[in-house]
Amino acid sequence: MNLNKEISKHIESIFEESAKTFSSYQLTKELPCLSGCGACCLSQEISASTSEMLPSAFRLLNDEGIERxxxxxxxxxxxxxxxxxxxxxxSEDGTKGYCMNYSTRPAVCRSFGVAAYRDKNGGKT
Incomplete structure (x- = not known):
């Protein structure tokens, strides 16, 4: 268990560093996520590795207990x-919502909002 906790802490430090990088990129490129938007959370194509979920597992265990x-x-x-x-x-369609695991969300979730498409006029969409 101690090794898993050490690994979890290391993963959290990587998450913190990547959050700084992504936030900086989003600000520079003017690509912020919309507050309350959960459209990316609806995808069934997204998955996270077991190691990415270790911080979430320890947070859940510590904050909410084994029953949860x-x-x-x-x-x-x-x-x-x-x-x-x-x-x-x-919202009924699910496009509005929030992450109940935001502080320990996996890397794939942290990387949303760092890309955009150009519309026919060259604007960001």
Missing amino acids: VEELLDELEGTPSKTCVFYHRN
Whole structure:
């Protein structure tokens, strides 16, 4: 367990460094995420590695206890969810909401909002 905690702390430090890099890029390129938007959390194509989820697992265990961890594991082993188990919907279609795991979200979630498409007039979309 101690080795896993050490690995988890190292992963968290990588997350913190990447957050600074992504935030800087987003500000420089004027590509901020819209507040309350959860559209990226609806994708079924996104996955995270086990090691990326270690900080989340330790946070859950420390903050909410083993019962909550077991509840989430049961949910994950049951019918696959169409959205992340940490995503809280604020709209019927799910495009509005927030991450209940924001502080320890995996790298894939941290990298959203650092890309954009150009519309036919060259504007960012």
